[in-house]
Amino acid sequence: MVRFENNRQPKLLILYASYGEGHLQVARAIRDAMEEQGNYRTVMVDLMAESHPWLNEVTRRFYLKSYTHMPSLYGWMYDFTRPMKHDSLFGGLLHSFGRDKIRRILAIEQPDAVVHTFPIFALPELKRRMNFHPPSYAVITDFDLHRRWVHPSIERYYVATDDLKRELSLLGIPSRSIQVSGIPLKRGFRTTTASAELYERYRLQPDKPVVLIMAGAQGVMPDVTEICSGLLQDSNVQIALICGHNSLLKDSIEQQFRHHSGSSRLHVYGFVDQIHELMALSSCLITKPGGVTLSEAIAAGLPIFTYRPVPGQEKQNALYLQSKGAAVIANDPAELTEQILKLIGDPLRLTTSRMSIAQLQTSQTAADSIVLDILSNLRIMERASIL
Structure with a gap:
């Protein structure tokens, strides 16, 4: 249960992965947007790198090699796993990585919310075993939906398009749990002009x-x-x-x-x-x-x-x-x-x-939209806990 004592700033834990640059860039954009709100209590963690450094390096290299030298293999793996569910044998294995690490991080950091910019969802089992279980949010970083992103532990999804929202809704995710925010970017993309x-x-x-x-x-x-x-x-x-x-x-x-x-x-x-x-x-x-x-x-x-x-x-x-x-x-x-x-x-x-x-542009920058929504949700939860 979220409680903000003595008007302290809420703490955000962002979990990302280093398979390509995009997940890290999105994490940084959210952190920067939090700082724009005057909040400097964001913790960023590369969960796979910190929990399984050797496996992370091997799989990251395989990702890059297969991506560039064996693209058909990578595409086959993507398409084969695309419909998998969170509770399937393989899905459960993927989401188990980092469980011990995230348990220690939660105990040390005590975050008020957890944001995922990569779909490794190690929190569900912990929520059943620990009294402390902050809400989880997912920022989907593509225009295509892989079922690895879909998990019952996620409080809210932030997606790039209305089409992605409809696709999630067809999978049973309530509309109120999906926000079309766009994909978070660093500052400057809408304000910079040629000079x-x-x-x-x-x-x-x-x-x-x-x-x-x-x-x-x-x-x-x-x-x-x-x-x-x-x-x-x-x-x-x-x-x-x-x-x-x-x-x-x-x-x-x-x-x-x-x-x-x-x-x-x-x-x-x-x-x-x-x-x-x-x-x-x-x-x-x-x-x-x-x-x-x-x-x-x-x-x-x-x-x-x-x-x-x-x-x-x-x-x-x-x-x-x-x-x-x-x-x-x-x-x-x-x-x-x-x-x-x-x-x-x-x-x-x-x-x-x-x-x-x-037609694909959002009215507000994605990072700002996501941060404001998370902070608003946390304030609502705080008021509810007080009542």
Whole structure:
């Protein structure tokens, strides 16, 4: 039972995982939104890394390798487990990871609420065994619903779209327990606009359209060289290529294009923390279709191109946005180049694409919406406990 004594600030425990960057980014966005409310009592825990460090490293490496070198295997595993229930043999095993660790964390931190940005739900058994059981919230970080996210211990789900809310409702989740918030992002995506200062900072020309290519946090998008070569054939196009943490890709691209006629229009960056600034300068985005990156593009009103999406949640994300007219899926460099040049060369097509994207934007930033809802729920529970 939640009690706030002496007007103390409620404490939030956020559980995330390091399989990709998105779950951590969402956790940080929620923490930052709490701090915007004047609350500095958020604790963030990578549950798998802290409870099973060896297993976490092995499974994380397998995730990255299968994702890039065996995408069909990854897609098969995703589709095979997609309908599993929380109380199935495999589902129960997955949700058991970190149980001992979370018991110790709860005893030490005594949080008022727990937020999951990754679907490892180790709390249900503990709720039956411990008197202390804070409410649990889940922030679904994709546009596709995997049943691993669905669990009776969750008080409220925060989802990206009305379609996800309907899908959860069909699975028996009460409508009052689902809020369409969008996916939480870091600050800046709705407030940053193109300016002479930003163009100068990123060495871009304001009179030429910018194609932003995000190769992924690990720099794993295929055929980057061919994509850049095709786009640079149009002398009106400039490219901002983000290689993330892949320094080998960055060095390779810079070496290959050193003597290319379009080299002055190709700008290669490593990891860029303020990606919203480059999005504000760009005409369109080529990206792997991770939920957070797609949400960033939607918040920035940026037309999206996804290239050879990997089977699994990213392909489902891409297919969903394509069905809404907010993204284009391409499977070879020539097709991708043709689609991009058609878009940036046709003002009507560009406007139509941006209007489709605007339909997916939420009225309030997702992190703020989630934090305000959680704090409101905790205040209600506090009043109820006093009465």
